[in-house]
Amino acid sequence: MNIGPIAIPPAGERAAGTFTFAGDAGLAKYEWPYVAIAGLMAGPTVVITAGIHAAEYTGIEAAIRSGRTTSPDSVRGTILILPLLNRPGFYERSIYVNPEDGDNLNRLFPGKADGTWGERFAHRLLTEIITKCDYSIDLHAGDLIEDLVPFVSYRETLDAALDARIQGMANAYGARWAVKTAPTGERPGTLMAVAAQNGVAAMVAESGGRGQLIEEDVARHVTGVTNILRTIGAISGRPARVVPPTIVKSFEWLRSPVEGIFHSHVRVNQMVKARDLLGDMTDLLGEPIAALTAPVSGVVLFIVTSPAIKKGGLLLAIGAL
Secondary structure (H helix, E strand, O other), X not given: OEEOOEEOOOOOOEEEEEEOOOOOHHXXXXXXXXXXXXXXXXXXXXXXEEOOOOOOHHHHHHHHHHHHHOOHHHEEEEEEEEOOOOHHHOOOOOOOOEOOOOEOHHHOOOOOOOOOHHHHHHXXXXXXXXXXXXXXXXXXXXXXXXXXXXXXXXXXXXXHHHHHHHHHHHXXXXXXXXXXXXXXXOOOOOHXXXXXXXXXXXXEEEOOEOOEOOHHHHHHHHHHHHHHHHHOOOEOOOOOOOOOOEEEOOEEEEEOXXXXXXXXXXXXXXEEOOOOEEEEEEOOOOOEEEEEEOOOOEEEEEXXXXXXXXXXXXXXXXXXX
16 A cells, blocks of 8 residues: 555554655655554554744654654554655755745645646645545644744634544644634645645644754644544544643734844733734844834734844734634
């Protein structure tokens, strides 16, 4: 049995190695790591991905750890783990984008068979691997220059049965906050959203950031993924009871109106009110050039930690309450 270019081992076994997307010279010059675990009992097919943003190290490390610690004896069905999607960007310490073409891989789905490097990768990954699975868990973190409070996100599909499966996954992770996007309010091209549009129960989990592997952040991902897998019946064991996350009304991203140095006055997980001062921008001589205020009341979900900000550059995001 294969899932796209990946050979799934016999029941009760684990296989690890690399794969590539043959027939495309641009893609085939890279090899992607994977772990495939086949259970002895029937069950769902689950894909766990990480590293679509190459410097989100917490998710990458957690996916690797899950692949090494999940016993085939406990698996029901098939678990496929792809710990590093943005393979070209990893050793380049690439922030946000794929260095092959400068695009954000998580804005390109469903991709194009004859498009840019990133569009072709998105197309092959989606059609050959993701859509062959029942569930998709995409692990993220704050990027190299981002701090965040742990949260989950998922997309409504208006298919009641599928939405119930997705929400069950998000509730099982154990985060305090959840971003739920509607079909009309999402950022286009994300793996999570397009997977859900194709009938896959898909979600994102965020933990850690700042380019650091902090054990608490990695362990949160591993524990959350384990509880999701138990909840959906992909591994044996009773799932832990966790408090469902609070769903924010919207996910508001704040960008700078000017180029300059960002001085944040808030921290992640802080509650703010509309029109509160969040920070300020100064020029390279320290002169104030912009005051930044909250567009809505809510919780600060992430902050850019680098003070060097271009005009239009991302600063932080608020989950509206």
